[in-house]
Amino acid sequence: MTISNYNFAGKKAIVRVDFNVPLDENGHITDDTRIRGALPTLKHILDNGGALIIMSHMGKPKGKPAAKYSLSQIVDAVSAALGREVKFAQDCAKAKAQADALQAGEVLMLENLRFYGEEEGKPVGIEKEDPAYEEAKKAMKASQKEFAKTLASYADCYVNDAFGTAHRKHASTAVIADYFDADNKMLGFLMEKECEAVDNILKNIRRPFTAIMGGSKVSTKIGIIENLMDKVDNLILCGGMTYTFAKARGGEVGKSICEEDKLDMAMDIMAKAKAKGVNLVLATDAIVADNFANDANTQVCDVMAIPQGWEGVDAGPESRKAFAAAIQGAKTILWNGPAGVFEFDNFAAGSKAIAEAIAAATQEGAYSLIGGGDSVACINKFGFADQVSYISTGGGALLEAIEGKVLPGVAAIKGE
Numbered sequence: 001m002t003i004s005n006y007n008f009a010g011k012k013a014i015v016r017v018d019f020n021v022p023l024d025e026n027g028h029i030t031d032d033t034r035i036r037g038a039l040p041t042l043k044h045i046l047d048n049g050g051a052l053i054i055m056s057h058m059g060k061p062k063g064k065p066a067a068k069y070s071l072s073q074i075v076d077a078v079s080a081a082l083g084r085e086v087k088f089a090q091d092c093a094k095a096k097a098q099a100d101a102l103q104a105g106e107v108l109m110l111e112n113l114r115f116y117g118e119e120e121g122k123p124v125g126i127e128k129e130d131p132a133y134e135e136a137k138k139a140m141k142a143s144q145k146e147f148a149k150t151l152a153s154y155a156d157c158y159v160n161d162a163f164g165t166a167h168r169k170h171a172s173t174a175v176i177a178d179y180f181d182a183d184n185k186m187l188g189f190l191m192e193k194e195c196e197a198v199d200n201i202l203k204n205i206r207r208p209f210t211a212i213m214g215g216s217k218v219s220t221k222i223g224i225i226e227n228l229m230d231k232v233d234n235l236i237l238c239g240g241m242t243y244t245f246a247k248a249r250g251g252e253v254g255k256s257i258c259e260e261d262k263l264d265m266a267m268d269i270m271a272k273a274k275a276k277g278v279n280l281v282l283a284t285d286a287i288v289a290d291n292f293a294n295d296a297n298t299q300v301c302d303v304m305a306i307p308q309g310w311e312g313v314d315a316g317p318e319s320r321k322a323f324a325a326a327i328q329g330a331k332t333i334l335w336n337g338p339a340g341v342f343e344f345d346n347f348a349a350g351s352k353a354i355a356e357a358i359a360a361a362t363q364e365g366a367y368s369l370i371g372g373g374d375s376v377a378c379i380n381k382f383g384f385a386d387q388v389s390y391i392s393t394g395g396g397a398l399l400e401a402i403e404g405k406v407l408p409g410v411a412a413i414k415g416e
């Protein structure tokens with residue numbers, strides 16, 4: 001079933017959203033992007049004559065109630081965003097009566113799902129090393145099903161719009177779907193958009209396809225790099241991993257971030273790129289600093305010859321040109337991870353050059369997807385957010401999807 005085709009009139013919909021929003025010390029929301037992201041789905045259900053039961057997690061309460069993770073703190077904000085009263089169920093597993101009483105157009109929000117260990121399905125209060133852990137895990141899996149069944153009993157249909165947790169097989173993100181037939185479960189609009197974005201770079205690729213992978217370490221990106229290797233025409237590897245590649249090729253990298261135990265991995269990536277005809281673009285020069293601080297002394301250096309006591313903190317001018325050239329003319333673009341320590345303004349030029357090139361290529365008709373934490377912060381910092389095709393809301397979930405992994409939250413609904 002799709003959300004656009006479903007008739008919500010007279011129905012109760014239980015909707016998993018990702019309202020894990022950052023709060024300040026007074027419990028005020030500091031960034032409401034995630035609430036805004038779910039609004040199209042929530043409003044559609046209400047406008048269509050349905051009643052809403054909203055459920056989410058917040059933070060990591062580890063299976064126990066904790067005031068600082070209570071979703072009661074955001075009831076007013078959700079109410080303001082929806083323009084109507086939002087009732088609150090203080091115990092997500094004991095909300096049946098409140099759910100039953102809901103009328104069309106009414107909204108009930110459940111307390112933090114992770115106040116129950118059953119949500120994540122992990123045993124609470126017992127360490128992995130404990131010999132009794134496996135037994136406890138089995139028991140928890142059984143009670144996770146019961147928990148999911150209870151949540152399912154509140155509603156006629158289930159909608160998953162929480163892309164941020166789609167890579168988790170939790171009670172509310174996946175297990176619950178077993179209690180609805182195919183005609184009564186569906187992805188929300190945000191999830192649909194995210195899945196479409198992933199399809200655009202993994203399946204419906206328009207060529208040439210340029211992927212830009214940055215960030216600090218090659219080891220955390222290897223799964224994605226390997227999956228992309230079969231799909232891209234140009235692969236830009238930048239950021240901290242530059243220096244692992246330089247070292248692998250026999251370079252001197254000073255005190256740059258470098259994964260000494262991943263030199264073989266770097267060589268292997270270079271060999272694979274060659275074998276598959278992928279144009280691998282590595283930085284040739286770097287901005288190096290004598291200190292990890294914005295006001296450090298800097299110089300431009302060959303990535304293969306960084307002096308002792310200096311570290312690479314950004315892509316140099318030659319590299320920026322090479323990156324821009326590989327982005328220009330691309331018809332599909334994926335960017336994950338900054339080209340330097342962009343949090344410091346003086347080391348942000350490489351990341352900015354990439355953002356500019358992506359914006360220009362998008363203007364020329366390319367499809368550009370930005371995702372995975374820091375590159376989203378980058379694109380926002382440089383003011384290009386409205387000049388790219390899509391900015392993913394899911395960090396870990398997007399990365400797993402790009403690695404080619406099946407997301408349990410999507411599979412539970414689409415049956416893939």
Ligand code: AMP
Binds near residue numbers: 214342
């Ligand atoms: P990741 O979480 O792996 O995507 O890495 C993002 C982080 O990598 C950002 O906080 C950047 O500051 C950092 N980063 C990028 N380039 C470098 C570099 N040359 N040296 C140290 N950290 C870097």
